[in-house]
Amino acid sequence: MDAVFGGALAVVIAGALALTVYYGFMGGDTKAGEEADPEFHFECQKCGHIVDRPREEFGPGVARVLDCPECGAKRSCLMMTECPNCHELYVSDRTKYQDRLIKGEKIEDICPHCGTNRVEFLDKKYGVKR
Ligand SMILES: [Zn+2]
Ligand SMILES: [Zn+2]
Numbered sequence: 001m002d003a004v005f006g007g008a009l010a011v012v013i014a015g016a017l018a019l020t021v022y023y024g025f026m027g028g029d030t031k032a033g034e035e036a037d038p039e040f041h042f043e044c045q046k047c048g049h050i051v052d053r054p055r056e057e058f059g060p061g062v063a064r065v066l067d068c069p070e071c072g073a074k075r076s077c078l079m080m081t082e083c084p085n086c087h088e089l090y091v092s093d094r095t096k097y098q099d100r101l102i103k104g105e106k107i108e109d110i111c112p113h114c115g116t117n118r119v120e121f122l123d124k125k126y127g128v129k130r
Helices: 002-025 098-102 118-126
Strands: 039-044 050-054 077-079
Touching: none
Parallel strands: none
Antiparallel strands: 039 050, 039 077
8 A cells, every 4th residue: 555655656756857857958848738739939049030840850869959941040940938828939048048057057937928937837837846
């Protein structure tokens, strides 16, 4: 009985952790089954061109950055994040400055349309305690 309960608890904790890591680092991604957008959206940081690409193209290990088909800039199209509150798309600072994020710098993920802090919003939504 105890073992069963412990196992279930471990699964819940592992799930919460995985979720935190997942939406913390993979901006723009949604969990399987929840309002899944069949496409990823990218915005060129040079000219502002928007590129939509099928989600299946981006399996594990595939970089989510594209060369711009419009202005030709290399690796300039960054994946956009959907705001969980107003559902507008934007390129998060956490996507723009991933190298700094990986070094441990604290970078907020704020929706430029409505000002929602995406990580805090999702923490509340999924009841994650920090
Ligand atoms: Zn461009
Ligand atoms: Zn928003």
